[in-house]
Structure formats: structure tokens, C-alpha cells
Amino acid sequence: MSSMMSPGAGGAIARALICAVVVSFAFGVSSTRAESQTERQNAVKAGFIYNFAKFAVWPDSALAGKDKFTFCVGENKEFSRIFRLVTNRKKIGLLPVEVKDVMAGQPVEECQVLYVPDNEPEIVKSFMENQSGAPVLSVGDSKDFAANGGIIGFYVDSGRIRFEICLSKAANRGITISSELLSLAKIRQNC
Numbered sequence: 001m002s003s004m005m006s007p008g009a010g011g012a013i014a015r016a017l018i019c020a021v022v023v024s025f026a027f028g029v030s031s032t033r034a035e036s037q038t039e040r041q042n043a044v045k046a047g048f049i050y051n052f053a054k055f056a057v058w059p060d061s062a063l064a065g066k067d068k069f070t071f072c073v074g075e076n077k078e079f080s081r082i083f084r085l086v087t088n089r090k091k092i093g094l095l096p097v098e099v100k101d102v103m104a105g106q107p108v109e110e111c112q113v114l115y116v117p118d119n120e121p122e123i124v125k126s127f128m129e130n131q132s133g134a135p136v137l138s139v140g141d142s143k144d145f146a147a148n149g150g151i152i153g154f155y156v157d158s159g160r161i162r163f164e165i166c167l168s169k170a171a172n173r174g175i176t177i178s179s180e181l182l183s184l185a186k187i188r189q190n191c
Contacts, residue, residue, distance in 0.1 A: 042079050044161055045115075045154060046086040049139055052152060053092045053113050055178040062112065062135040062174070069095035072102045072111035074127050079117050102127075109134040116140040116150070124148065135174045146188045151175070153188075166191035 053069065063069075069092040073080040080101050087097040092112075100111070104126035108114050114136050116127045124142050128149035131138065138150040145153030146166040151173065153164050164186040170177050 039082065041161065042082045043086060045117075045141075046079070046083040048154075048161070048163065049083070049113060049115055050087050050090065050092075050097070052137065052139065052181065055181040056137055056170075057176040057178075058112060058135050058137075059174040063095070066095060068098040069093070070098045070100055070111050071113045071115065072100045072108055074102055074114065074116040074118060075104060075123065076117045077101065079115070083115075105130065107132070108136055111136050113137045113139065116142070116145070118142065121148075124150075131173075133173070137170070137173070137175055147191045152185075162186065164188045 049071065053071070071083065071087065073083060080099055084099045087099060090097045102108055102111070102114070104123045108127065108130055109132060112135075114127065114131070116124055116138065117140070118124060121142070124140060124145065125148075128138065137152070139145075139152045139154070140150045141154050142148070143155075146164045146169070147153075149169070151166055151169045153166075155162055155164065163184075165177060165182065166188045167177065167182075169191060
């Protein structure tokens with residue numbers, strides 16, 4: 001299996017996720033408070049998603065012959081823009097990060113990570129169906145994303161962005177999630 005974690009990664013996940021919050025302040029203030037809050041939330045989520053990839057292990061076949069580590073963003077150009085800023089010149093393991101925009105119905109097997117920011121059930125369903133069993137770490141915002149086909153789902157608790165993980169879905173895709181990341185997540189059973 002191809003590990004994306006560096007030696008001595010113990011405790012690093014908490015520091016990396018804290019850095020995701022700090023990254024959110026690197027963006028200019030928008031003209032309205034709501035836009036500014038959305039940008040900050042997107043920057044925090046982008047930092048989380050990048051760090052999720054650092055603390056996951058894919059099957060060797062998923063990365064064999066790859067010259068980039070591909071994050072795909074489903075139907076959200078604004079999030080893609082922020083994600084590109086957050087991951088600029090970053091790597092996962094030895095692979096430079098690439099961010100691709102994808103549309104519902106488009107195959108996503110070339111993605112190592114797929115972020116589905118949409119809350120529309122039919123769009124989420126379309127992305128989940130187009131993975132065709134490939135080792136894609138799916139992350140989403142919709143209610144019960146991890147219970148409805150995704151692996152990692154964001155939710156808000158007391159004003160803070162949190163995440164839940166469906167271990168069985170990750171295992172079905174051949175992806176192993178590190179214990180460090182699991183210790184910070186809500187583990188979803190029966191998903």
C-alpha cells in the first residue's frame with residue numbers, strides 16, 4: 001500500500017488541522033460578512049481535505065505511474081479557486097498536487113480525492129455512482145454524506161466544522177485511514 005504519511009507522523013495530524021484554520025486567514029476580506037465567512041469556511045475545509053489525504057493510504061495500484069496527486073472538486077468553481085490557493089506548491093508524499101473541476105455524471109476514477117460540496121441529493125448521488133469502485137476518497141458537505149455513499153462528511157457542531165468517517169466505505173475502496181485522523185473524527189457505524 002502507498003502511504004502518504006511521513007515517518008513520525010504521530011500528533012502531526014492535530015497540528016496540520018490547526019494549520020487549516022490558520023490558512024483561512026490568508027484570504028482577503030470580501031465585501032460582505034457572509035461572503036467572508038463562506039470564504040473562511042471554504043479555506044478551512046480545503047485545509048482539512050488536503051490533510052485528510054496526508055493521513056490516508058491508497059492501494060499501490062491507485063498511484064502507480066502517477067506523476068500528480070489529483071484532488072477533484074465537484075461543480076463549485078469558487079471552492080476550486082480557494083483549494084488551489086491552499087494547495088499551491090504542496091505535495092502528497094512525493095507527488096505534486098493537482099486540482100481538477102469535475103461535473104456530475106463525469107467519471108472520477110482519476111481522482112484520488114473527490115470533494116462534493118453540493119447539498120443536492122441527486123448531484124451527490126451522481127458523483128457517488130460514477131466512482132465505479134475506484135479507490136477514491138470521497139468527502140462531502142451534504143447531510144449524512146458519510147451515511148449515503150461517501151467516506152468523510154463535514155458537519156457543523158456548535159459553530160465549528162467537524163467531520164465524520166465511514167470506515168467500511170473506506171475499506172471497500174481499499175483506502176486505510178490513519179489512527180491519528182480517526183481519533184479526531186466521529187466514526188460512523190452502519191454506513
